[in-house]
Amino acid sequence: MALIELSSDTRTKPTAAMRQAIANADVGDEQAGEDPTVNALNERVADLLGKEASVFLPSGTMCNQIAMALHCRPGDELIAHRDAHVIVWEAGGAGHLAGAQTWGIDQPDGILTVDQVAAAIRPINRGMPRSKLLVIEQTSNSGGGRVWALDRVEAVAALAHSHGLAVHMDGARLMNAVVKSGISPARFAAPCDSAWIDYSKGLGAPIGASLAGSKDFIHDAWRLKQRFGGAMRQAGIVAAAAVYALDHHVERLAEDHANAQILARGLAEIPGITIDPTTVETNLVFFHLRKDGWTADRLATECRAQGVAFGAFDASRCRMVTHHDVSTEDCRKAVQVVRTVLAG
Ligand SMILES: Cc1ncc(COP(=O)(O)O)c(C=O)c1O
Missing domain, CATH: 3.90.1150.10 (Aspartate Aminotransferase, domain 1)
Structure with missing residues (x-):
């Protein structure tokens, strides 16, 4: 009996056509910036997300970890939904790798309100951690795949920025939000300082995610990619699956x-x-x-x-x-x- 696998959209297997794209990939040393498939993907995703640059990484978790470590200094606090992936499912990386503590907001549908975020941002006080980062999960996983409306993203991001926080979008399922709403990935990402998309979920690729932001942010992200062991060699093999997924698996x-x-x-x-x-x-x-x-x-x-x-x-x-x-x-x-x- 064939199993009907509804546990996760991570369970997809590469299709025959995707495997063919993998087999045909043009490759080079990714770490040295010489993999043509990865380089083309980086440019494409920067455009897609409306940012200056992007970097290909092995996983969405690494996108989050690098972003948190760049946006926060040890002792800072990040704000996210109580059950956000960055709080619950990354093995304590926010604390360990970024040195940040987390503040989780309880909200059944995962879509935080402006008032909730305002209440979570700490006053400037020497005795308190600095609120430094707001993480938006688009779509909200524990919220049941709910889509953050663009005006809500804009409103919470404007509030966060006005208090000196950076805004990061966990886009594990951003493309689901895009297809559902008809709003482009760049518009959803515009209010955010960093954002990423995942290829190994609904897009059906075996591995990989791309983190995007300003040129300086991605320059610094490269150092952490190297430090965390995410710098690769002939990564065009997997980037080709990501390219294929963007071409064929979005709509x-x-x-x-x-x-x-x-x-x-x-x-x-x-x-x-x-x-x-x-x-x-x-x-x-x-x-x-x-x-x-x-x-x-x-x-x-x-x-x-x-x-x-x-x-x-x-x-x-x-x-x-x-x-x-x-x-x-x-x-x-x-x-x-x-x-x-x-x-x-
Ligand atoms: C909302 C969300 N963020 C991040 C991740 C991590 O992505 P990855 O499995 O590519 O590390 C997941 C994975 O399930 C997720 O659901």
């Missing part, structure tokens, strides 16, 4: 969003499951389980045994993620499996 994210709606609407009809499909804006589908004797973990385990994989986030919250490697038919089947398992 199709709309299919993932449509499939997420099929999941959300189907799940909403199952007794014991709570989800409001109108809150599902992109490819992340969170739902709650409220049924005696059932936990999210039990449901995920039993469904996996029936060929449908997804994540259990806490006692009652599950997450399904649509992506390149799941079809509309797979999503319909997944709903059916959840219904049968819960009934039985």
Whole structure:
């Protein structure tokens, strides 16, 4: 039985055409600035994000780590959503590598308000850490893939800048927001000092992310890329997959969003499951389980045994993620499996 893999959009495998692009890649020494595929990608992404420069990195996590280390000095504080990737999923890197402490804001849909950010920025006081960085996660993962509206990005960024904070956009799923809203990546990134996109999520490449910012910022980012072990050699092999993904896998994210709606609407009809499909804006589908004797973990385990994989986030919250490697038919089947398992 083939597994319907809804755990994450990181589970995509490179397509035959992407593998062909990888095989044909023109390569050189990336660390020496001599890989033509990486160099072309860097220029393209700087343009795409409307910044002066960009740098290719092995992962989105490294984009965040480098940005935090450049924007903050040890003892500074960064502000993000309470469950933001930079706070929860980067193994304490904000504290260890940037020396920054974190302030997490609780907001169910992940989209911080101006008032919340204003309240989180500390007054200038010798005894307090300096608020130095605001991190915006576009889309918000723990917020259920919600899209930050452009005017909200602009408003919180203007507030942050007026208090001397830098603004960084974690764009792991920025392209989902772009496809959903029709707003260009450059416009979303414009209010931010740094921003990145990830190739290994919905875009379906095996590895890689690009961090963009001013020329000076990217110049300094290179030193940290080297220090963190992210400087590569014939990296055109992986950059070719990123180029292919930008050429062929952006518009199709709309299919993932449509499939997420099929999941959300189907799940909403199952007794014991709570989800409001109108809150599902992109490819992340969170739902709650409220049924005696059932936990999210039990449901995920039993469904996996029936060929449908997804994540259990806490006692009652599950997450399904649509992506390149799941079809509309797979999503319909997944709903059916959840219904049968819960009934039985
Ligand atoms: C919101 C968000 N930021 C950052 C990352 C890290 O990206 P990567 O897996 O490329 O390190 C992820 C990965 O799941 C993510 O969901």
